[in-house]
Amino acid sequence: MTDDESSESAKENPEYSVPAELTPVSKWAKGFTADQVHSFRNDYEARNFVLGDDIGVFFNARASEVVPASIIYRSGRVSSLESEPMSEITEVVATSALGTMPLREAMDDPRARFQSIAVVHEGKLVLEEYRGMRENENHIWNSTAKTLSGLLIHILEEDGLIDLNKPVTAYVPEWEGTDWEKVRVSQVLHQRSGMDFVENNENVRNPKHPVSRAFSSALAARDEPQGESINDLLTEVVLKDEPGTVFDYSTFNTQVLGIIIEKVTKKPFDVVLSERIWSPAGMEGDALLVLTPSGEPLNGGIFGSRLRDFARYGMLFTPSWREASDTRIVSDSYFEKLHESADKSIYLNGGQGPRMVEEFGSGPTAAAYQWDAIFEDGDLYKAGRNGNCLYVSPETDTVVVWFSTTYENSLWLSTYARSIVNQHFRDR
Numbered sequence: 046m047t048d049d050e051s052s053e054s055a056k057e058n059p060e061y062s063v064p065a066e067l068t069p070v071s072k073w074a075k076g077f078t079a080d081q082v083h084s085f086r087n088d089y090e091a092r093n094f095v096l097g098d099d100i101g102v103f104f105n106a107r108a109s110e111v112v113p114a115s116i117i118y119r120s121g122r123v124s125s126l127e128s129e130p131m132s133e134i135t136e137v138v139a140t141s142a143l144g145t146m147p148l149r150e151a152m153d154d155p156r157a158r159f160q161s162i163a164v165v166h167e168g169k170l171v172l173e174e175y176r177g178m179r180e181n182e183n184h185i186w187n188s189t190a191k192t193l194s195g196l197l198i199h200i201l202e203e204d205g206l207i208d209l210n211k212p213v214t215a216y217v218p219e220w221e222g223t224d225w226e227k228v229r230v231s232q233v234l235h236q237r238s239g240m241d242f243v244e245n246n247e248n249v250r251n252p253k254h255p256v257s258r259a260f261s262s263a264l265a266a267r268d269e270p271q272g273e274s275i276n277d278l279l280t281e282v283v284l285k286d287e288p289g290t291v292f293d294y295s296t297f298n299t300q301v302l303g304i305i306i307e308k309v310t311k312k313p314f315d316v317v318l319s320e321r322i323w324s325p326a327g328m329e330g331d332a333l334l335v336l337t338p339s340g341e342p343l344n345g346g347i348f349g350s351r352l353r354d355f356a357r358y359g360m361l362f363t364p365s366w367r368e369a370s371d372t373r374i375v376s377d378s379y380f381e382k383l384h385e386s387a388d389k390s391i392y393l394n395g396g397q398g399p400r401m402v403e404e405f406g407s408g409p410t411a412a413a414y415q416w417d418a419i420f421e422d423g424d425l426y427k428a429g430r431n432g433n434c435l436y437v438s439p440e441t442d443t444v445v446v447w448f449s450t451t452y453e454n455s456l457w458l459s460t461y462a463r464s465i466v467n468q469h470f471r472d473r
Contacts, residue, residue, distance in 0.1 A: 056144045056145040056146065057143065057144040057146065057154075058142060058143055058144035061143055061144075061156060061455075061456065062156065063155075063156050063158070063452040063455075064098075064452065067098060067099060067158075067452065068099050068102075069155040069158075069177075070102055070155075070158045070159070070160055070176065070177030070178075070449075070450065071155070071176055071177055073102065073106075074175060074176060074177055074178065074179075075179065076179050077103060077106075081103070082103075082107075082110075085099075085100050085103040085104075085111075086110055086111055089103070089104060089111040089112075089266050090265075090269075091260060091261050091262075091263075091264040091265050091266070092261075094260075095249060095260060095453075095454075096452065096453055097158070097431045097451055097452050097453060097454065098452070101431070101450055102158070102160075102177070102450045105160075105184055105185045105349075105431070105448070105450050106179075106182045106183075106184055107182065107183075108183075108185055108333065108335055108347070108349055109183075109333050109335075109349075111266055111267065112264060112265070112335050112336070112338075113267065113335070113336040113338065113340070114333045114334060114335045114336060115313070115315040115333070115334050115336060115342065116331050116332075116333060116334075117315050117318050117319050117323045117331060117332035117333065117334055117348075117350075118323070118324065118331050119319075119323055119324055119328040119329070119330060119332075120319075120324040121324060121325070121327065121371070122371070123327055123328070123329045124327025124328075124357060124368060124369045124370065126165070126168075126169075126170045126353060126356070126357070126368075127168070127169050127170065128169070128170045128171075128173070129169040129170070129171055130171060130172065131164075131166075131171040131172060131469070132172075133469070134148065134164055134172045134465055134469060135147065135148045135149035135152070135172070135174075136148070137461060137464045137465050137468050137469070139151075139458075139460040139461045139464040140460060141457065141458050141460060141461070142455070142457075143156060143157060143456070143458075148461050148465070151461065152174070152176055153176070156456070157449065157456060157458065158177070158431075158432070158449055158450050158451050158452065158456075159176050159177065159432075159447065159449045159458070160175070160176055160177035160178040160184065160447075160448045160449050160450065161173075161174060161175045161176060161178050161180070161184070161352045161447060161448045162176075162352075162445075162446070162447040162448075163352050163353060163355070163356040163445075163447070164356075164443070164444070164445050164465060165356050165359065165360055165363075165365070165443065165444040166441070166442060166443045166444075166470055167365055167442045167443075168360065168365035168367075168368035168369075168442075170353075170356070173352070173353070175352070177449075177450075178352075180351065180352065180353075181330070181351060182351070183330065183331075183332060183333050183349035183350050183351060184349055184350070184351075184352065184355075184448040185335075185346075185347060185348065185349045185433075186346060186348050186349060186350065186355065186429055186433055186435075186448075187346045187429035187431060187433050188299075188345070188427065188428060188429045188430055188433075189346070189355075189427045189428070189429035189433050189434070189435035189446075190344070190345075190346045190347075190348035190429070191299045191345060191346055191415040191427065192414070192415045192416060192435065193318060193322060193344070193358075194299050194302040194303055194306065194344050194345075195234060195299075195302070195414040195415030195416070196322065196375065196379070196414070197302075197306055197318065197321060197322070198230075198234055198302055198305070198414075199376075199378075199379050199382065199414065200321055201306065201309060201310070203376065203378065206309040206310070207230060207305065207309055208230070209229065209230045209231035209234065210230070210231060211229065211230055212225070212226055212227070212228060212229055212230070213225040213226075213228050213229070213230060213233060213301060214226045215230075216230070216304075216305045216308045217301075217304055217305065217308060220279075223280050224240065224283050224284045225279075225280075225301075227284065227288060228240065228284075228288045229288065229289075230305065231386070232288045232289050233298045233301050233302060234298075234302065234413075234414060234415070235292070235386055235388075235412065235413045235414065235415075236292055236293065236294050236295065236298050236397070236412060236415065237288065237290070237291060237292055237293070238288055238293075238295075238298050238301075239284050239285060239286035239287055239288040239289070239290065239291060240282045240283070240284055240285065240295070240298070241282055241283055241284065241285040242255055242256050242282045242295045242297045242298075243256070243293050243294065243295050243395070243396065244256055244294060244295045244296050244297070245396055246453075246454065255278050255281055255282055255297075256295075256296075256297070258272075258273055258278060259273070259275050259278050259297065262274075262275065262278075262337065262338070263275055263341075263343055263347075264343075264347070265337075265338055267338070269338070271338040271339055272337075272338065274339055274341065275297075275300060275337055275341050275343075276304065279297060279300065289391075290391055290394065291391055291394040291395045292388075292391050292393075292394060292395045292397060292398050292412050293394075293395035293396065294395065294396065294397035294417065296345035296346060297345065299344060299345040299346070299415060300343070300345045302344070302415075303342055303344035303345070306344075313342070314334070314342040314344050315334050315342060318334070318344075321374070322358075322374060325370050325371065325372050325374060326357055326358065326361060326369055326370045326374060327369050327370055328350070328354045328357055329351065329353060329354060329357075330350065330351045330354055332348060332349060332350040332354065333348070333349045333350075334347070334348050334349075335347035335348070335349075346429065346430065352446065352447075352448060355435070355446045355448075356444055356446050357369045358435075359435060359436075359437050359444030359445075359446055361374050361375045362375050362425065362437045362439060362444075363437060363438075363439050363442045363444060364439065364442045365442050379414075380439070382414075383413050383414050383416075383419070384413075384419070384423075386413040386414065387410070387411030387412070387413045387419045388411060388413075389410050389411045392409070392410060392411050392412060397412070397417055398412065401417055401418040401426070401428075404459045404460060405418065405426075405459065405460060405463055408421070408424075409426070415427070420463075422438075422440055422471075423438070423440050424436065424437065424438045424439075424440070424463065424466065425437045425438075425439075426459065426462065426463070428457065428459065430454050431449060431450045431451045431454055432447075432449035432450070432451035432454075432456055432457055432458060433447065433448055434446060434447045434458070434459060434462050436459075436462035436463065436466070438466045438470070438471075440471070441466055441470040441471050442470075443465075443466050443470045445461075445462040445465055445466065447462075
């Protein structure tokens with residue numbers, strides 16, 4: 046595509062805007078100044094995470110400096126990522142709230158608050174760019190990290206430690222007498238619990254709702270009074286739908302998976318994650334997992350790593366897994382059960398399914414194992430708050446990941462990920 050053709054294809058949407066006082070993330074491509082670091086450390090509050098403002102950008106890049114966190118240790122060899130750049134990928138055109146434009150223009154648009162991107166094809170790094178962060182920063186994945194818990198549940202099921210057909214209370218007996226007695230582990234795993242803790246902007250902004258209370262408590266700064274326990278809040282939640290009838294997305298389903306993982310392994314979640322996924326996968330850096338002020342692991346998404354390690358994780362779901370890991374972590378049975386569990390009949394009953402169809406068109410048809418979208422061609426997508434992306438295409442052996450901090454969780458560039466796969470790697 047020539048520059049003239051690119052300009053003609055780019056149709057900006059002037060209606061989408063962010064507050065003028067926000068600093069363009071490009072200003073922080075080489076890091077924060079000393080004055081900014083001290084200011085952001087002192088001024089951080091949980092609402093900055095929700096807003097995705099300037100302090101929210103700092104939180105995403107350096108969370109462990111304002112909230113408690115545990116380390117997810119790596120070990121063993123570091124898998125090399127051979128680079129074979131394909132600059133033409135940035136010319137892929139797609140439509141988002143910004144308008145219709147090439148990827149390079151979307152990334153450059155200050156409203157996108159786009160920080161970095163990596164594309165891996167057949168085990169080769171074909172695109173890697175940092176627009177608003179340093180390459181060695183452990184950026185928060187947000188909800189794309191939910192797939193980690195989904196994978197761990199599968200691994201532990203294969204080990205015979207978990208029966209997905211049992212109720213949650215079989216593993217968390219202290220919740221007996223609550224509505225959790227009526228919910229099976231599989232229904233939590235596939236975001237179909239029916240519990241009243243849907244994670245949408247309305248609930249996040251309602252200070253009385255358990256979702257809002259949990260966010261405020263879980264992400265409080267170190268010097269704030271210890272708030273409510275997430276585990277205790279979970280016992281207050283009641284059913285709003287019959288379990289298994291609605292795909293209704295919530296971080297707190299994933300939080301329950303983390304509790305079950307700790308119960309059956311008798312190990313902290315961070316240790317299990319390190320032993321079963323992070324250490325065997327050839328990662329180049331330790332990761333971090335944010336904790337609540339009372340020490341509860343936020344496995345529902347407040348997990349951070351380097352961009353390249355985010356890409357390596359995606360590779361575990363592709364035929365090129367050997368380029369990342371010496372051992373197979375995502376088994377064939379994972380994919381078999383993923384597709385068996387993909388119930389198309391309930392995908393549009395909640396809020397997240399229709400949102401995915403709106404983002405991608407007619408492509409997504411189901412969700413399972415903490416993925417938001419399963420496509421007919423086998424591609425998988427998981428969204429992360431503030432625009433983060435994990436897109437895996439096993440058929441084309443491609444991974445697309447990126448980090449961003451969109452304002453108020455209001456912008457998604459998801460269509461670019463699928464467009465990259467379809468325009469450059471599918472049916473070649």
